[in-house]
Amino acid sequence: MAKIKTFDFDTLSNHAGQRPDKETGARAVPIYQTASYVFRDSDAGAAIFNIERGGHVYSRISNPTNAVLEERISALEGGVGAVATSSGQAAVFNTIATLVDQGGHIVSSYALYGGTHNLMEYTLPRFGITTTFVDPNDIEGFKKAIKPETRLIFGETVANPRTEVLNIPEISKIAHDNQIPLVIDSTTTTPYLMKPFALGADIVVHSATKFLSGHGTSMAGLIVDGGIFDWESTDKFPQMTEKYAGFHNLSFTEEFGPAAFISRVRNEASRDFGACLAPHSAFLVLNGIETLSVRMDKHISNTRQVVEYLDQHDMVEWVSHPDLKNHPNHELAKELLPKGSTAVFSFGIKGGREIGQVFIDRLDLFSNLANIGDAKSLVIHPASTTHQRMSVKDLEEAGISEGLIRLSIGIESVEDLIEDLEKGFKAAAKVS
Amino acid sequence: MYLEVDNNKTYIATGSKEHVDGNPTMSFVHGTGMDHTVWTLASRHFARYGLNILAVDLPAHGRSGGELKPTIEDMADWVVQALDAAGQESTIMVGHSMGSLVAFDVAARYPDRVTSLAMVGTSMPMPVGDLLLDNAEKDNHLAKEMINYWSHSTSAHLGGSQVPGIWMLGKLIRLLERSGPGVIYNDLLACEKYTEGIERSKNIQMPTLLILGEDDFMTPIKDAKALAETIPNSRTILIPNCGHAIVSEAPNDMLDALATLI
Numbered sequence: 001m002a003k004i005k006t007f008d009f010d011t012l013s014n015h016a017g018q019r020p021d022k023e024t025g026a027r028a029v030p031i032y033q034t035a036s037y038v039f040r041d042s043d044a045g046a047a048i049f050n051i052e053r054g055g056h057v058y059s060r061i062s063n064p065t066n067a068v069l070e071e072r073i074s075a076l077e078g079g080v081g082a083v084a085t086s087s088g089q090a091a092v093f094n095t096i097a098t099l100v101d102q103g104g105h106i107v108s109s110y111a112l113y114g115g116t117h118n119l120m121e122y123t124l125p126r127f128g129i130t131t132t133f134v135d136p137n138d139i140e141g142f143k144k145a146i147k148p149e150t151r152l153i154f155g156e157t158v159a160n161p162r163t164e165v166l167n168i169p170e171i172s173k174i175a176h177d178n179q180i181p182l183v184i185d186s187t188t189t190t191p192y193l194m195k196p197f198a199l200g201a202d203i204v205v206h207s208a209t210k211f212l213s214g215h216g217t218s219m220a221g222l223i224v225d226g227g228i229f230d231w232e233s234t235d236k237f238p239q240m241t242e243k244y245a246g247f248h249n250l251s252f253t254e255e256f257g258p259a260a261f262i263s264r265v266r267n268e269a270s271r272d273f274g275a276c277l278a279p280h281s282a283f284l285v286l287n288g289i290e291t292l293s294v295r296m297d298k299h300i301s302n303t304r305q306v307v308e309y310l311d312q313h314d315m316v317e318w319v320s321h322p323d324l325k326n327h328p329n330h331e332l333a334k335e336l337l338p339k340g341s342t343a344v345f346s347f348g349i350k351g352g353r354e355i356g357q358v359f360i361d362r363l364d365l366f367s368n369l370a371n372i373g374d375a376k377s378l379v380i381h382p383a384s385t386t387h388q389r390m391s392v393k394d395l396e397e398a399g400i401s402e403g404l405i406r407l408s409i410g411i412e413s414v415e416d417l418i419e420d421l422e423k424g425f426k427a428a429a430k431v432s
Numbered sequence: 433m434y435l436e437v438d439n440n441k442t443y444i445a446t447g448s449k450e451h452v453d454g455n456p457t458m459s460f461v462h463g464t465g466m467d468h469t470v471w472t473l474a475s476r477h478f479a480r481y482g483l484n485i486l487a488v489d490l491p492a493h494g495r496s497g498g499e500l501k502p503t504i505e506d507m508a509d510w511v512v513q514a515l516d517a518a519g520q521e522s523t524i525m526v527g528h529s530m531g532s533l534v535a536f537d538v539a540a541r542y543p544d545r546v547t548s549l550a551m552v553g554t555s556m557p558m559p560v561g562d563l564l565l566d567n568a569e570k571d572n573h574l575a576k577e578m579i580n581y582w583s584h585s586t587s588a589h590l591g592g593s594q595v596p597g598i599w600m601l602g603k604l605i606r607l608l609e610r611s612g613p614g615v616i617y618n619d620l621l622a623c624e625k626y627t628e629g630i631e632r633s634k635n636i637q638m639p640t641l642l643i644l645g646e647d648d649f650m651t652p653i654k655d656a657k658a659l660a661e662t663i664p665n666s667r668t669i670l671i672p673n674c675g676h677a678i679v680s681e682a683p684n685d686m687l688d689a690l691a692t693l694i
């Protein structure tokens with residue numbers, strides 16, 4: 001059968017969203033460091049304000065540099081459009097705030113980044129939004145947790161830090177049987193390793209602070225709309241289907257069809273909550289995305305070798321990585337993540353917390369810090385840092401033990417990385 | 433709004449504004465497998481100018497019920513029924529692609545109902561390649577991919593949307609995917625079969641505007657220019673760096689062009 005040859009991933013990651021600047025010919029994406037935009041005339045101004053004409057009014061709502069990033073991530077994910085936010089946390093919040101009203105409910109995998117867990121467990125209840133957390137491997141559990149007021153299912157592609165792989169095809173079926181969307185945090189995998197829309201997800205969020213940017217220089221988040229979910233199949237989403245008094249009685253599904261959700265995000269969440277991305281940060285994330293596939297391949301091949309090394313090490317109690325046959329999602333990862341699953345994973349060091357600290361403190365190349373997805377290798381002890389606000393029970397549920405050490409493998413020489421880890425283990429062995 | 437047209441529930445977008453008796457009317461007809469949402473910006477714009485907007489979903493498209501109309505003439509007759517149902521005596525007729533043929537046919541056969549005509553991304557005749565027709569007949573997804581692919585200029589394949597943050601190729605394919613079985617084939621065949629058009633050009637005495645994308649692969653501009661020569665009172669506005677999907681690639685340029693009609 002004939003095929004239509006659209007541009008490939010590596011072409012889109014370098015070009016999508018940008019046409020070289022007409023005035024100057026600038027090849028790089030210009031940084032439009034401006035708060036606002038001069039209107040051609042009063043009528044054009046009124047027209048942009050009222051969504052009659054494409055264009056920019058004020059950088060809280062849209063900005064030309066950010067728009068390049070928004071198109072680029074939409075192209076790479078296969079979505080209809082995107083909105084850039086000031087951080088990944090803002091992307092998660094603005095997505096939830098767009099879809100869930102007071103009294104609403106979320107069903108989420110409990111294998112989550114600590115900040116997302118905190119938002120759902122402690123902060124959103126203050127606004128009347130509650131969450132039921134479910135074991136990501138308990139598919140039936142998702143079904144059982146759904147209530148009449150549930151408005152979305154949430155999960156991470158490959159969870160940070162315990163590397164549970166979410167069964168997006170199965171869980172999306174449960175979501176769709178209940179006329180609710182599946183929202184996927186795709187931070188650790190990026191569109192290079194997995195495209196959640198193709199597997200059944202409806203909305204994708206990213207902390208672009210991580211692999212997309214790749215250099216640990218900027219905070220950034222992205223919300224991408226797959227454009228597939230049928231908001232009109234149910235009366236659960238009046239914010240999408242009914243007239244919105246906050247915008248002259250606009251109905252988003254009637255006027256924007258497949259782009260209803262992302263239009264609502266921009267014209268409500270971006271406008272009213274204000275978590276907009278700085279254009280300079282958008283520029284830095286775009287620079288990162290240009291090399292996404294090359295970096296991810298190196299992250300993944302380095303990770304494979306480090307995982308192998310750790311798996312055979314005397315001082316390692318366990319390694320949790322989907323590449324390993326004993327990982328509960330080993331087969332699922334092969335199916336959903338054929339290019340490789342994740343460069344962020346964890347292992348348990350024999351001797352527990354104190355020994356772990358000696359190990360971490362001895363490392364030179366691995367930086368002990370609260371981030372993942374940098375080109376440089378990173379290490380952290382989650383129980384005392386990123387996940388410290390979780391109760392012992394929640395920690396246990398999330399599989400985060402006292403001796404758990406999280407690594408984010410960078411793109412340095414893998415021989416040097418392994419030598420660094422070996423020094424750490426030698427130091428730890430001396431005190432144990 | 434929903435109206436009863438031809439005994440079927442029919443959706444007509446009004447640009448988020450209610451009609452005002454006596455105000456002039458502007459009507460929009462979408463292209464193959466699409467719906468009123470391709471006109472959202474223009475509808476909202478001219479509604480603010482006080483025009484009564486009728487951006488129809490053709491039968492069995494978008495939110496409208498009814499059965500597919502197999503020919504351009506049938507669609508044109510139906511549009512006139514929609515005008516009647518909405519109580520609009522005459523209108524500025526705007527159409528894109530297949531919709532441009534429908535708009536043209538309304539203007540040619542019901543000239544007293546049309547005050548001026550705009551044909552966006554058009555040519556006449558509008559032949560359809562066998563490969564596309566064949567895939568459309570089988571309802572293959574590839575047919576939708578082909579339309580999406582050929583509707584956008586090469587530069588639009590890399591984006592650069594006038595509406596911030598929208599990935600044009602992604603949005604149009606999702607819209608086409610919403611069309612029901614047989615819709616694309618019906619519409620393409622209607623375009624292919626509409627060969628009487630040029631004969632009817634002499635009836636088009638009202639001011640007529642052709643809005644063309646310079647890089648249109650679907651309806652090449654040389655064919656559109658040939659059509660323009662047969663219409664006595666016509667003007668052409670050429671949009672540079674733009675393909676067939678003018679509604680998605682250059683909504684602002686289209687708005688400026690349409691504004692010259694009022």
Ligand SMILES: Cc1ncc(COP(=O)(O)O)c(C=O)c1O
Nearest residue numbers: 087088089113160187207209220
């Ligand atoms: C999986 C995941 N989602 C969301 C976030 C939050 O993103 P940000 O730190 O950019 O606000 C993080 C940050 O660590 C993360 O790892």
